[in-house]
Amino acid sequence: MANHATNLSQKHLAVLIDADNAPAAIVEGLFEEIAKYGVASVKRIYGDWTVPQLGGWKKVLLDHSIQPIQQFAYTKGKNATDSSLIIDAMDLLYTRRFHGFCLVSSDSDFTRLATRLREEGLTVYGFGEEKTPKPFVSACDKFIYTELLREDALLPVNGSAQVDPGVGKAEVAADARKRPKAPIGFIVKILDDIADEDGWANLGTLGANITKLRPAFDPRTHGFKKLSDLIKGHPQTFELQARPVAGGTAVMYARHK
Template sequence: MVSPRLVAKIEAEEPTLRLAVLIDADNAQAAVIEGLLAEIARFGEATVKRIYGDFTAQTSSSWKKVLQRYAIKPVQQFAYTTGKNATDSTLIIDAMDLLYTRKFDGFCLITSDSDFTGLAMRLREEGLTVLGFGEKKTPDAFRNACHKFVFTEVLRASTVAEPAESTQKTVDEPKASPPKPPTGATEPKQEFPKQFVLTALEQSIDDAGWAHLGTFGSYLTKLQPDFDSRLYGFKKLSELVKAKTELFVTEERLAPGSTQKVLYVRAK
């Protein structure tokens, strides 16, 4: 079951979780670090940031350039035997040590390696929130062991696209600017799972047929931890349901005892 604190954070603005961020340098890309830390900040405060790998190896050279800038503590692990990954063992041992300090609400595991599936399950058994970050090649076992799984390809796209656009403006000859795409929309990466989303909505609605957006989003994540509206061209779930007018009807209502409006959605 998804942690109530994580559910609250999906639509909240203030961080609610104290998080330990553990990065597997052998199975993560340094190019996504800025977007990665920004994404983690949506869920809570990264009170510990550690990265594990053999930083004497050429394959880890890209990480050495960003560790100091983002205050990430490197944990050097030499490869004692060819073909064996000593980094995994060190990361898992550290995770258990941090777990027993009882100082954290959750863990962020940055890896595309299914070997961490057992660790994610163990952390969940302790009642902690587990957030996974990895590439699309990450096996389903690890994705589903996390409360929420985010594809790093989405983060890389968001951090690379903007600088490219600003550079284009400075080098191009003056001319009329083409119309910009709607705010928050990006190029869809894969086919929209229409039936899955409508089924999740049906399970989230009240007796009148409406579902609070937060409840709907929570149920989507419970069923499929790697569900992310950015994969389909929208930064937020609210933008997705508003744009899919052929599938959804939306309505803004005042929250009880508040002047703040909340979004409700139902199937068309």
């Protein structure tokens, strides 16, 4: 692969969306999330645009410069869209122009594609609903549940997050009850494994190691904006420390009590 600058803003990503298995309501949050990892150099979406079910996507394609790829359903019950997306992904792979791929679908049929792309040393970011089969989730380097990206999603209510003023207290309380508990025991184990002699570990390194073992881990799923907020939210288990470095910034470290 050609040498590229390591700056995030220069990491070129190919975004491939399965319109049949991704709701249009995620589009704003989707590209905001992708921008955290690099530049969406290619943006393609696959589906049969002659059917009314994709009307929601048609309204947002132009605004986000997403190229629609027409794929007719030649045989009932067969998903030609998947095949078209996979063929394009392999064609893009062999151009050697990309650092990673964003596969937007809740369909496990893309499990092998994700694995193949990673075999070539590329980073794979998966985006799908919480119902996405585990094999596809595990095949990605990082997997983001699209429920967190929807325009109508409730904001986190813990840590430094602010509650949406348009959301009633009862609704917020009900949402908080639905949130799964953070995997504290798992985080503790990872933290202890990478900690220095005094028990401290760099928070960035901690997050990277968690993602390696659980690609779908996301503090937002548990009501926290960031990993640091999750750590702060469990003071009985963790300590958090900011260490200043050159340039006036600070590096966060965590320790298991």
